[in-house]
Amino acid sequence: MKLTLEELTRAVHTTFRRWHRGETEARPWNEMLVVTRRLADRTPAALPLAVKEVLLNALAELEQQAVGSAQLLRLRFLDGLPATAAANRMNLTENVVYKQQAAAIEALAAAILRSESEARAEKAARVLERLETKEPPRLFGIHDKLDQVLSTLSAHGPPWLAAVLGIGGIGKTSLVDAVVRRLVETSQFVNIAWVSARQDRFTFWNGLEEKVLRDAALSMEELVDTLVEQLGFLDLGQLPATQKRAGLRARLNASPYLVIVDNLETAVDYQALVPELQNLANPTWFLLTSRHSLHDYPGVRCLSLDELSENDSLELLRHEMSTRCLEGIAGVTEEDLRQVYRVAGGNPLALKLLVGQMYTLSLSKVIDNLRQARGRSVEDLYRYIYWQSWSLLTDQARKVLAIMPLVAQSGGQLEHIATLSEVENGPLLDVLQQLIALCLVNVRGSVDDRRYSVHRLTETFLLNEVLKWPTMP
Ligand SMILES: Nc1ncnc2c1ncn2[C@@H]1O[C@H](COP(=O)(O)OP(=O)(O)OP(=O)(O)O)[C@@H](O)[C@H]1O
Numbered sequence: 001m002k003l004t005l006e007e008l009t010r011a012v013h014t015t016f017r018r019w020h021r022g023e024t025e026a027r028p029w030n031e032m033l034v035v036t037r038r039l040a041d042r043t044p045a046a047l048p049l050a051v052k053e054v055l056l057n058a059l060a061e062l063e064q065q066a067v068g069s070a071q072l073l074r075l076r077f078l079d080g081l082p083a084t085a086a087a088n089r090m091n092l093t094e095n096v097v098y099k100q101q102a103a104a105i106e107a108l109a110a111a112i113l114r115s116e117s118e119a120r121a122e123k124a125a126r127v128l129e130r131l132e133t134k135e136p137p138r139l140f141g142i143h144d145k146l147d148q149v150l151s152t153l154s155a156h157g158p159p160w161l162a163a164v165l166g167i168g169g170i171g172k173t174s175l176v177d178a179v180v181r182r183l184v185e186t187s188q189f190v191n192i193a194w195v196s197a198r199q200d201r202f203t204f205w206n207g208l209e210e211k212v213l214r215d216a217a218l219s220m221e222e223l224v225d226t227l228v229e230q231l232g233f234l235d236l237g238q239l240p241a242t243q244k245r246a247g248l249r250a251r252l253n254a255s256p257y258l259v260i261v262d263n264l265e266t267a268v269d270y271q272a273l274v275p276e277l278q279n280l281a282n283p284t285w286f287l288l289t290s291r292h293s294l295h296d297y298p299g300v301r302c303l304s305l306d307e308l309s310e311n312d313s314l315e316l317l318r319h320e321m322s323t324r325c326l327e328g329i330a331g332v333t334e335e336d337l338r339q340v341y342r343v344a345g346g347n348p349l350a351l352k353l354l355v356g357q358m359y360t361l362s363l364s365k366v367i368d369n370l371r372q373a374r375g376r377s378v379e380d381l382y383r384y385i386y387w388q389s390w391s392l393l394t395d396q397a398r399k400v401l402a403i404m405p406l407v408a409q410s411g412g413q414l415e416h417i418a419t420l421s422e423v424e425n426g427p428l429l430d431v432l433q434q435l436i437a438l439c440l441v442n443v444r445g446s447v448d449d450r451r452y453s454v455h456r457l458t459e460t461f462l463l464n465e466v467l468k469w470p471t472m473p
């Protein structure tokens with residue numbers, strides 16, 4: 001929904017004409033950030049007042065550059081003088097008054113549009129900061145799913161809760177990431193929050209054999225705190241818990257926000273959380289991801305992700321191989337790729353891990369190894385692939401990978417990983433390169449702020465398999 005100068009100029013004129021009636025048309029104002037952020041702590045009935053504030057601000061700015069134009073608008077609309085009277089007051093002909101008035105309204109609309117663009121860009125940057133990936137990965141076979149989620153979220157009606165469901169590594173977070181990237185460019189939602197139900201707090205352990213403890217996962221209180229912070233409701237921050245929740249609810253019920261809750265199934269008590277979210281919703285939408293089914297909840301629109309089709313899987317394999325500049329790719333035949341697909345299925349993460357192995361092993365060796373995994377469950381398939389990748393690592397790389405569950409989900413910096421792994425920065429960079437090539441570690445962030453993290457499935461493998469049973473089963 002791109003707002004044009006023409007449309008806004010018309011809206012400014014109409015609002016000026018109705019200045020003393022205390023009313024305004026809803027569109028386009030109710031979709032503009034410069035207006036809706038003034039509504040954050042008021043009811044939608046305050047829209048005309050918020051619009052007036054925006055116009056008065058813009059008028060004050062116009063006064064700095066063009067006193068005459070601002071004065072004319074004040075006389076005509078705020079003081080309500082007819083054109084003839086305004087013309088007399090300003091020593092102009094009526095004709096000139098109309099011309100100058102039109103130009104002044106357009107200048108005012110242009111200024112508001114600039115502020116709106118700035119506000120949208122700022123908001124987009126803040127929202128994108130919260131995403132797990134900085135550079136969106138190329139995704140295959142998700143267009144229909146993406147459209148389905150976007151169309152669900154565009155409804156101004158119940159159920160207000162939607163969920164993307166599917167097994168680990170199937171692409172839930174990636175799909176929702178793509179949804180957010182699309183919506184952040186629009187004004188459909190006043191703001192977008194991204195909360196991961198998976199918490200990052202671990203207890204440090206001495207030696208690899210000791211158990212790693214995870215602190216309690218997301219609770220309702222933590223969710224409320226995170227939303228208050230991310231959505232910028234600073235005034236609610238200091239309130240006692242019940243008032244804070246009531247305040248948050250009032251705002252989420254007043255204007256449309258979008259709240260992503262990723263990895264819902266890891267929340268303390270996700271069954272109890274769903275009805276609580278339903279309370280906060282409308283017109284705010286909640287978009288959840290979960291490995292567990294939520295089909296039992298009547299008020300949740302569910303979308304299940306299945307394996308990629310054979311064609312999409314092949315595309316993914318080809319893309320991964322070419323972006324990773326793998327040698328020998330020229331000799332890879334369609335049939336080779338089909339063989340990988342036949343064993344690994346359309347599980348994107350499994351396919352990426354296998355391409356990673358091709359750094360060290362030839363494609364035929366990777367396929368050979370995989371034959372033994374044929375017919376196993378997806379869990380076994382992943383376990384099998386991870387053990388293969390693990391077997392390709394140097395001792396130092398294993399040491400580094402094993403500490404990665406201690407690093408925050410948003411990623412750890414080189415120095416932090418160096419401290420945890422006791423591997424110095426220099427060799428550590430080489431090790432990380434090896435792990436990235438194998439698709440075992442993800443890198444994100446800017447050149448000045450590189451952050452390294454592992455996927456949840458990689459983490460599960462490390463915690464459940466490697467740290468419990470340090471030898472291959
Ligand atoms: N459609 C796709 N095309 C290409 N790559 C994909 C696709 N879907 C997912 N991936 C890649 O597969 C990996 C796993 O995806 P993602 O993290 O979204 O899975 P998930 O379902 O959220 O898993 P989990 O339940 O463990 O959180 C990521 O590296 C992602 O980039």
Ligand SMILES: [Mg+2]
Nearest residue numbers: 172173174263
């Ligand atoms: Mg995920």
